[in-house]
Amino acid sequence: MRPALDGLSRDGVLAWLRERDEEALGALWRRADQVRRARVGDAVHLRGLVEVTNYCVRHCAYCGIAACAGPLRRYRMTHDEILACARQGRDFGFGTIVLQGGEDPGLTGPFVAGVVRAIKAETGAAITLSLGERDDADLREWRRAGADRYLLRFETTDAALYRRIHPDVAGTVSDRLGQLLRMRDMGYEIGTGVMIGIPGQTWDTLADDIWTFRDYDMDMIGIGPYLPGPRTPLAGALGAELAAPPADQVPNDELTTLKAMALTRLVCPDTNIPSTTALSVLDPAAGRANGLCRGANVVMPNLTPPEYRVLYEIYPGKAAVHETADALAERVIALVDSLGRTTGSGPGTRLRTPPRN
Ligand code: 5AD
Numbered sequence: 001m002r003p004a005l006d007g008l009s010r011d012g013v014l015a016w017l018r019e020r021d022e023e024a025l026g027a028l029w030r031r032a033d034q035v036r037r038a039r040v041g042d043a044v045h046l047r048g049l050v051e052v053t054n055y056c057v058r059h060c061a062y063c064g065i066a067a068c069a070g071p072l073r074r075y076r077m078t079h080d081e082i083l084a085c086a087r088q089g090r091d092f093g094f095g096t097i098v099l100q101g102g103e104d105p106g107l108t109g110p111f112v113a114g115v116v117r118a119i120k121a122e123t124g125a126a127i128t129l130s131l132g133e134r135d136d137a138d139l140r141e142w143r144r145a146g147a148d149r150y151l152l153r154f155e156t157t158d159a160a161l162y163r164r165i166h167p168d169v170a171g172t173v174s175d176r177l178g179q180l181l182r183m184r185d186m187g188y189e190i191g192t193g194v195m196i197g198i199p200g201q202t203w204d205t206l207a208d209d210i211w212t213f214r215d216y217d218m219d220m221i222g223i224g225p226y227l228p229g230p231r232t233p234l235a236g237a238l239g240a241e242l243a244a245p246p247a248d249q250v251p252n253d254e255l256t257t258l259k260a261m262a263l264t265r266l267v268c269p270d271t272n273i274p275s276t277t278a279l280s281v282l283d284p285a286a287g288r289a290n291g292l293c294r295g296a297n298v299v300m301p302n303l304t305p306p307e308y309r310v311l312y313e314i315y316p317g318k319a320a321v322h323e324t325a326d327a328l329a330e331r332v333i334a335l336v337d338s339l340g341r342t343t344g345s346g347p348g349t350r351l352r353t354p355p356r357n
Pocket residue numbers: 062063064152153155193194195224225226227228229278314315316
C-alpha cells in the first residue's frame with residue numbers, strides 16, 4: 001500500500017522518494033501541481049540573481065569556487081556594477097533582487113549595507129542575500145539596511161556527512177540551522193535547501209531533510225541535483241569514500257530531484273520553491289518547465305554580467321553562461337507564458353495561506 005499523498009508522515013515521504021512506478025508518480029506530480037496552484041497560485045515569481053563575488057574562505061568539497069578550487073580568477077563586483085544589474089532586474093519587472101556570493105570577508109558588512117540601501121532606494125525591490133555564514137552583527141546591519149530575505153542551504157541533515165563535505169573554518173563551528181533561526185528572529189524570511197544525490201546521501205537522510213524543511217517552517221526551499229565538479233574532492237576520492245551502498249545511495253538525477261521538489265510542496269504547501277538552475281543544467285530542454293509543473297513557483301534568472309558569470313562556476317555547465325541577461329529574461333518569461341502561468345507582480349513574499357476545505 002502506498003501512503004496517501006494528503007497528510008504525509010516522514011515515513012510516507014520516504015516511501016514516495018523510493019517510488020518508481022510511473023503511474024503512481026503521475027499521481028504525485030498532479031497532486032503537487034494542484035497544491036501549488038491552490039496554495040501559492042499560478043504566479044511564477046522572478047528573482048534576479050547577481051553573483052557579486054567568487055572569493056570564498058570555505059573548502060566545501062562539492063563546490064567549484066571553494067578556496068582550494070584550482071587556479072581560478074577571483075572577482076568582487078563594485079557597488080556601481082551591482083547596482084547596474086539591479087536596475088536591469090527592475091526594468092525586466094523582477095520583484096526581487098538576490099545578491100549571492102562565496103563567503104567573502106572582503107565583502108564587508110558596511111559595503112553590503114550600502115548596496116542594499118541603494119538598491120532599495122532605486123528599485124523598491126525585495127532583497128534576498130545569500131552570502132554564506134556571517135556573524136550576527138553583519139546580518140543585523142543588513143536587515144536594518146533593508147534586506148528582506150536570506151538563503152542558506154543546510155545541505156544535509158546528516159551531521160557527520162555535513163562535516164566531511166563542509167569543513168569548519170578554523171576557530172568556528174558551522175551551524176547553519178542556528179543561523180537561519182537567528183535570522184528569522186531578526187525579521188528575515190529564511191530560505192534553505194539541499195542538493196540531491198551527494199555521495200553519502202541516503203533515502204533516509206533525504207526524507208529527514210524534507211521533514212526538516214517542514215519542522216523549521218522554511219519560507220523558501222531550493223532543491224537541485226548535485227553536479228560533480230571536475231577537480232573537486234567530492235567528485236574524486238572523497239566521493240568514492242563517502243558513497244552509500246547502491247541500495248541506499250540517492251542518485252543525482254532529474255527524477256529524484258523532481259520527487260523531492262513535489263514532496264516538499266506537499267509537506268510545505270505555501271512555501272516558495274524555485275525551479276533551480278542546476279535542474280536546467282541536467283535537462284536543458286525541459287528541466288525548468290518540469291520543476292514548475294511539479295511544485296515550483298519561482299525562477300531566478302541570472303543578471304550577472306557574462307564576464308563574471310563564467311567565473312562563478314559553482315558547478316560545471318551552469319546554464320546559459322554566455323547568454324545575456326536580456327536573452328535569458330525573455331526566455332524565462334516566454335516559458336512561464338507557454339505553461340499558461342503568469343509572471344508574479346510585486347515582491348513574491350511568502351504568504352501563509354490556509355488550506356481550503
Ligand atoms: N552541484 C550542485 N549544487 C551545488 N551547489 C554548490 N556546489 C554544487 C554542485 N557541485 C549548491 C549548494 C549551495 C548553493 C549555492 O549551490 O547547495 O548551497
